[in-house]
Amino acid sequence: xxxxxxxxxxxxxxxxxxxxxxxxxxxxxxxxxxxxxxxxxxxxxxxxxxxxxxxxxxxxxxxxxxxxxxxxxxxxxxxxxxxxxxxxxxxxxxxxxxxxxxxxxxxxxxxxxxxxxxxxxxxxxxxxxxxxxxxxxxxxxxxxxxxxxxxxxxxxxxxxxxxxxxxxxxxxxxxxxxxxxxxxxxxxxxxxxxxxxxxxxxxxxxxxxxxxxxxxxxxxxxxxxxxxxxxxxxxxxxxxxxxxxxxxxxxxxxxxxxxxxxxxxxxxxxxxxxxxxxxxxxxxxxxxxxxxxxxxxxxxxxxxxxxxxxxxxxxxxxxxxxxxxxxxxxxxxxxxxxxxxxxxxxxxxxxxxxxxxxxxxxxxxxxxxxxxxxxxxxxxxxxxxxxxxxxxxxxxxxxxxxxxxxxxxxxxxxxxxxxxxxxxxxxxxxxxxxxxxxxxxxxxxxxxxxxxxxxxxxxxxxxxxxxxxxxxxxxxxxxxxxxxxxxxxxxxxxxxxxxxxxxxxxxxxxxxxxxxxxxxxxxxxxxxxxxxxxxxxxxxxxxxxxxxxxxxxxxxxxxxxxxxxxxxxxxxxxxxxxxxxxxxxxxxxxxxxxxxxxxxxxxxxxxxxxxxxxxxxxx
Amino acid sequence: xxxxxxxxxxxxxxxxxxxxxxxxxxxxxxxxxxxxxxxxxxxxxxxxxxxxxxxxxxxxxxxxxxxxxxxxxxxxxxxxxxxxxxxxxxxxxxxxxxxxxxxxxxxxxxxxxxxxx
Numbered sequence: 083x084x085x086x087x088x089x090x091x092x093x094x095x096x097x098x099x100x101x102x103x104x105x106x107x108x109x110x111x112x113x114x115x116x117x118x119x120x121x122x123x124x125x126x127x128x129x130x131x132x133x134x135x136x137x138x139x140x141x142x143x144x145x146x147x148x149x150x151x152x153x154x155x156x157x158x159x160x161x162x163x164x165x166x167x168x169x170x171x172x173x174x175x176x177x178x179x180x181x182x183x184x185x186x187x188x189x190x191x192x193x194x195x196x197x198x199x200x201x202x203x204x205x206x207x208x209x210x211x212x213x214x215x216x217x218x219x220x221x222x223x224x225x226x227x228x229x230x231x232x233x234x235x236x237x238x239x240x241x242x243x244x245x246x247x248x249x250x251x252x253x254x255x256x257x258x259x260x261x262x263x264x265x266x267x268x269x270x271x272x273x274x275x276x277x278x279x280x281x282x283x284x285x286x287x288x289x290x291x292x293x294x295x296x297x298x299x300x301x302x303x304x305x306x307x308x309x310x311x312x313x314x315x316x317x318x319x320x321x322x323x324x325x326x327x328x329x330x331x332x333x334x335x336x337x338x339x340x341x342x343x344x345x346x347x348x349x350x351x352x353x354x355x356x357x358x359x360x361x362x363x364x365x366x367x368x369x370x371x372x373x374x375x376x377x378x379x380x381x382x383x384x385x386x387x388x389x390x391x392x393x394x395x396x397x398x399x400x401x402x403x404x405x406x407x408x409x410x411x412x413x414x415x416x417x418x419x420x421x422x423x424x425x426x427x428x429x430x431x432x433x434x435x436x437x438x439x440x441x442x443x444x445x446x447x448x449x450x451x452x453x454x455x456x457x458x459x460x461x462x463x464x465x466x467x468x469x470x471x472x473x474x475x476x477x478x479x480x481x482x483x484x485x486x487x488x489x490x491x492x493x494x495x496x497x498x499x500x501x502x503x504x505x506x507x508x509x510x511x512x513x514x515x516x517x518x519x520x521x522x523x524x525x526x527x528x529x530x531x532x533x534x535x536x537x538x539x540x541x542x543x544x545x546x547x548x549x550x551x552x553x554x555x556x557x558x559x560x561x562x563x564x565x566x567x568x569x570x571x572x573x574x575x576x577x578x579x580x581x582x583x584x585x586x587x588x589x590x591x592x593x594x595x596x597x598x599x600x601x602x603x604x605x606x607x608x609x610x611x612x613x614x615x616x617x618x619x620x621x622x623x624x625x626x627x628x629x630x631x632x633x634x635x636x637x638x639x640x641x642x643x644x645x646x647x648x649x650x651x652x653x654x655x656x657x658x659x660x661x662x663x664x665x666x667x668x669x670x671x672x673x674x675x676x677x678x679x680x681x682x683x684x685x686x687x688x689x690x691x692x693x694x695x696x697x698x699x700x701x
Numbered sequence: 702x703x704x705x706x707x708x709x710x711x712x713x714x715x716x717x718x719x720x721x722x723x724x725x726x727x728x729x730x731x732x733x734x735x736x737x738x739x740x741x742x743x744x745x746x747x748x749x750x751x752x753x754x755x756x757x758x759x760x761x762x763x764x765x766x767x768x769x770x771x772x773x774x775x776x777x778x779x780x781x782x783x784x785x786x787x788x789x790x791x792x793x794x795x796x797x798x799x800x801x802x803x804x805x806x807x808x809x810x811x812x813x814x815x816x817x818x
Contacts, residue, residue, distance in 0.1 A: 486783065490754065493782035493799050498712020501804035505719040508805065531800045 094125035103154045105147040109133055109140070206339055213347035219355040220260045222347050223253060229340065230321065233333055237322040240286070243352055244271050244316045245307070252289065265289060271316040273301050277330075286320065297322050298330075300337065303345045306353045317348060374459040376400055377444070380420050382410055385446075385454065400457065405432045415441045416455055423452050434646040435463040467667065474664055478593070485537045492534055500527035533562045539589060548585045548695075553577050553616040553627045556588060560595050567603040568612065576615035582625045585695040586672055594665040594676075598629045598688045601661060605633030605686065617689070624674075625694045630687040636680040645676070702815055705746035706730040707737035707763070708780065709755045713799070717750060720804045724812070734758025738766055746775050748811050750797075753781040753789070764792050776814050 094106050108127035110117065111134070121127045128150075131143050209229060216222035223241065230236050238255035245251065250265040267289070270281045276299040286294045300319040307315035325333055368375060368388040376387035382399045384392065392403045401407045401414070410416070415426035419441040427440045438460040443452040503524035510517040536559045554577040561568065561575075602612055610632040617626035636644060645666045666676050673693045680686035704721045706714050706728065714730040721728045729744050731737045734757040741749065741763075753760040760779055764772075777793040782800075789796075794814065801807050 490782040494708075494710035495712050497782070497800040498710055498714075498716050501716030501801055502712055502719065504804045505716055505723065509723065527800075 091120070091125040094127060098126050103151065103158050105129065105151040105154070107131060107144060107147045202339070206343070209340070210343040210347075213343055214350075216347070216351065219253075219351045222351040223260050226319075226344055226347075227255065233323075233325075233329075233336075235324045235329065236333075240320040240322070241302075241348065242269055242271065242318050242320065243302075243304075243307075243348075244269055244314070246312050246314055254290075263289070271301070271318050272299055273316075275300055275334075282318075282320065294322055296324060298334075300341055300344075302348050303342075304349050304352075306349045307356075310353055311356055317352070319344065319348070373461070374404070376404075376457050377446075378416060378455055378457055380417070380453045382416065391459070404459070405430070411439075415439060416457065419443050419455050420452055429462070430459070431646075434642070435461055436466050438462045467663070470664065471667070482538070485534070489534045489538050493531065496527050496531050496534075500524050500531070503527065529562075536560070536563055539592070547587065549588050550583050550585055550696075551588045551591075552583050553625070556592055556595060557614055557627070560592055560599065564596065564599055564603070567600055570609055571603055571606055572609065572611045574611060574613040574615075576613070578616050578618045582616065582618050582694060583696075584625050584692065586692055590668050590672065591690070591692070594668050594690060595627065595629070597661040597665045598690070602629050602631035602633065602686070602688070606631050607633075610685075623694050624691050626692075627690045628687055629690075630685060632685040635682045635684050635686050636678070637682050641678055641680065644678075702726045702747040702812070703744060704728045704811070705737070705740060705744055705749040705775075707732075707734065707740075707755070707760070708750065708752040709733055710752070713752070713780075716804055717807075720808050721811075724808050734760070734763045738763055741767065741771060741775070745771075747815050748776045748778065750778045750780055751793070753779060753783070761789050765790075776811075778811070 090108070094108070097104060097106060106125065106127045107129045108121045108125055109131040110121070111132070113121075113130060113132055118130055121130050129143065129147055131140055133140070135143070209225070212225050213222055216225055223239075227238055230239055241253040243251045243253070248266045248268055250267065250269050252263045252265055254261055254263075267285060269285055270279075272279060272282070276282070278297065279299050282299055283294045283297055286297065298321045300321070302317035302319055304315045304317050307317070323330070323333070365388075368386075369390070371388060372390065374388065374391035376391045377385045378400045379385055382401060383397055384400050384403060387403075392398075400416075401410050405411050411430045411432065413428045413430060415428040419426040420443055423443050425440060425442045427438060430437045430439050440458045440460070442456045442458075444454050444456055445452050446454045503520045507517055507520045507524065510520060539559065557575065557577060561573075599612065599614065603610075606612070613628070613630040615628050615630075617628055619626075645662050662676075669676050669690060669692065673695075675691045677689040677691060678686065679689070702721075704717075704726050706717050708714050708717075708730070709732050711732070714732070718728045718730050729740055729746070731740050734755045736757075737751070737755075738758060751760040751763060758766065760781075764777065764779075772792070776795075778795045778797050779789070779793040780797045780799055782798075795810075797807070
C-alpha cells in the first residue's frame with residue numbers, strides 16, 4: 083500500500099531537532115514493516131509501540147521512556163555541568179599556575195635585587211671605609227678616581243677647593259698622577275649639583291687651556307674647612323664625561339649615594355692636608371733656626387724639638403739629649419721660669435761651649451697652669467771668648483796705664499838713688515865698706531828699674547809687633563814679676579842661651595808664660611819644684627818652652643776641659659778660669675800649640691810650642 | 702861749663718849736681734818750671750837738663766817760652782821717665798830717658814856736646 087508519510091513524522095523530526103535527548107515513542111495501531119522502518123529511520127523514534135498492547139504495557143512503556151528520558155537528560159545535564167566545571171577548574175588551575183609562576187619570578191627577581199642592593203651597600207661601606215682610612219690626600223683622591231673609573235666615559239675628576247675669595251687650589255690628574263695648582267682667579271663655586279655650568283666650563287677652559295665639553299659639578303660640603311680654615315671655604319668636584327642622557331641619569335643616581343662620603347672625605351683630607359702642611363711649615367721654621375730649641379715640660383721631658391736640638395724624636399730628658407747628663411744642667415732656668423711664669427735666661431756650660439739659655443713659659447694645655455717651656459739655646463762661646471779677650475785687653479790696658487804712672491813716679495826717685503849712688507861710689511874709693519854698701523844700693527835701684535820696665539812691657543798689649551826673642555830673655559823678663567808666687571818654691575831654670583832666636587809677639591807670649599808659671603806655682607800647695615826649660619831641636623821648625631810643676635796633676639778626663647773658657651779648679655774669686663783658654667787661643671793665633679803632659683798625683687807639664695820663624699813674613 | 706838742672710825730683714837734681722861738680726863744672730838747680738825759666742835768663746847756662754813733667758811750667762812749655770837767643774847759647778837735654786818722646790816738639794838737642802844707666806857717661810856726653818859745638 084501506498085503509504086503516506088505519517089504527519090507525526092515531521093513533528094518527531096522537529097522534536098528531535100528541538101530536544102534530541104527526549105525519548106520519542108511512536109505508538110501506532112498497525113505496524114507494518116515499512117511503517118516500522120520509516121518510524122525508526124524517518125521519525126527517529128526510539129521506540130515503537132502498538133496501540134494494541136495492553137494499556138498497562140503501554141503505560142509502563144511510556145513511563146519507561148519518560149524515565150529514560152529523565153535519566154538521559156540528567157546525564158546530559160550532569161555531563162554538561164561537569165564539563166563546565168572541569169573547564170572552570172582547568173581555567174582556575176591555569177590562572178593559579180600563572181600566579182605561582184609570576185610569584186616565583188617575582189621572588190627570584192627581588193632576591194637578585196636585594197643581593198644587588200646589598201652588594202651596592204657593601205661596596206659603599208667599603209668605599210667609605212677606604213676613604214676614611216686613606217693616609218694622604220692623594221690616596222683619597224686616587225680612591226675617588228678609581229671609583230669613578232667604574233663608569234666608562236668619565237674622565238679623571240678635578241677638585242677645586244676655595245679656601246678664600248680668589249684663593250683656589252685646583253687638584254687634577256696629569257699622566258695618572260695627582261697634581262695641583264693654585265689659582266687666584268675668581269672661581270664661581272655653585273652650591274648645588276650643576277650640569278653644564280657655563281661659567282665653570284669657561285673658567286676651566288681658561289685654566290687648563292683646552293675646551294671642556296660636558297661637565298658635571300658636584301658641590302662638596304666643607305663643614306670642617308669652614309670651621310678650621312675659613313668660614314668662606316667651598317669646594318666642588320668636577321667630572322668631565324661623554325655620557326648619553328640615560329647613562330647620565332644612571333650615573334647621577336649612583337653618585338647620589340657616593341657624594342656624601344666623598345664630600346666628607348675631601349673635607350677631612352683637605353683639613354688634614356692643611357694641618358700637615360701647616361705643621362710642616364712650623365717644623366721647617368723650627369728647624370731653620372740655627373739655635374737648638376726644645377719644648378720641655380716641668381719634668382725636663384722634651385716634648386718637641388728642632389733638629390738642631392735633637393735629630394731624633396724620642397721622649398727623653400732635655401739634659402740627657404743636650405748635655406748627655408743624668409741630672410739637670412747647673413743653672414738651668416726651667417724651674418724658675420715655670421714658678422715665676424716669666425721668661426728667664428741663664429748660661430749653661432757644656433762641652434767647651436757656653437750657651438745662653440732663654441726659657442719662655444708656655445701654656446699648652448687648657449688647664450690654667452704653666453707646665454711647659456720653650457728653651458732656646460744660643461751658643462755664645464765665640465762672643466764670650468771675644469768679650470773675655472776684650473776684658474783681658476782692657477785689663478792689660480789698665481795695668482799698662484797704672485804701670486805707666488807708677489813707672490814715672492818710681493823711676494824719678496830711682497834715677498836719683500841710682501845716679502847718686504854712682505856718684506858716691508866714685509867718691510868713696512878710700513872707704514871700701516861704705517862703697518860696697520853703696521854698690522848694693524845702686525844694684526837694688528837698678529833691679530827696681532828693671533822690674534818697672536818689665537811690667538811696662540808686659541802690660542803693653544797694644545803693641546802687636548813681632549820681635550826676635552829667645553826663651554831665655556822672655557823668662558828672665560817674666561820671673562821678676564812673679565816673684566811673690568815663686569818665692570815658696572824651688573825653681574829650676576834650664577834655658578839654652580841664645581840658641582833659638584825666633585820671631586813672635588813677645589808681649590803676648592810673655593803673658594802666656596806668666597799665666598803658665600803662675601798656674602804651676604798656684605797648683606803646688608806645699609813647697610814644690612818649678613822647672614822651666616827650653617827644648618831645643620836644631621833641625622825642627624818648632625821651638626818649645628816647658629813649664630813643669632810638682633803639683634797634684636790633672637785627671638786625664640780633664641785634659642781637654644781645662645782649656646775651656648771659664649773652667650776653673652780654683653776657689654771662687656781666685657781665678658777667672660780664663661788663663662788657660664786665653665793662653666791657648668793666643669798661642670794658636672801665633673801658629674803654635676800648648677801641649678799638656680800630666681798624670682794625676684805626679685804634677686803637670688805644659689809645653690808651649692811655637693814655630694821657629696826668622697822673618698816677619700813667615701807669620 | 703855752666704849747668705842748669707830743672708827737675709822736681711830732689712834726688713835727680715842732687716845726683717846730677719854732684720856728678721857735674723865732681724867733674725869740675727858749675728851747677729845751678731831749680732825744682733820747677735817757672736823759676737827754671739827765670740834762672741835760665743839770668744844764669745845763661747851752657748847745658749840745661751829739663752824734666753818733662755813738673756809742677757808749674759812743664760819742660761816743653763818752658764822750652765816754648767824761651768827766646769831764640771836764649772836757646773842759641775844753651776844745649777838743651779830733655780829728660781823723662783816716660784820712655785817715649787812722641788808728641789813733643791823737637792826744640793831740644795838730646796832726649797834722655799830716665800833712669801840713666803850710668804851718670805858719669807852722661808857727664809861725658811854733655812862735655813862732648815859742648816866741645817863739639
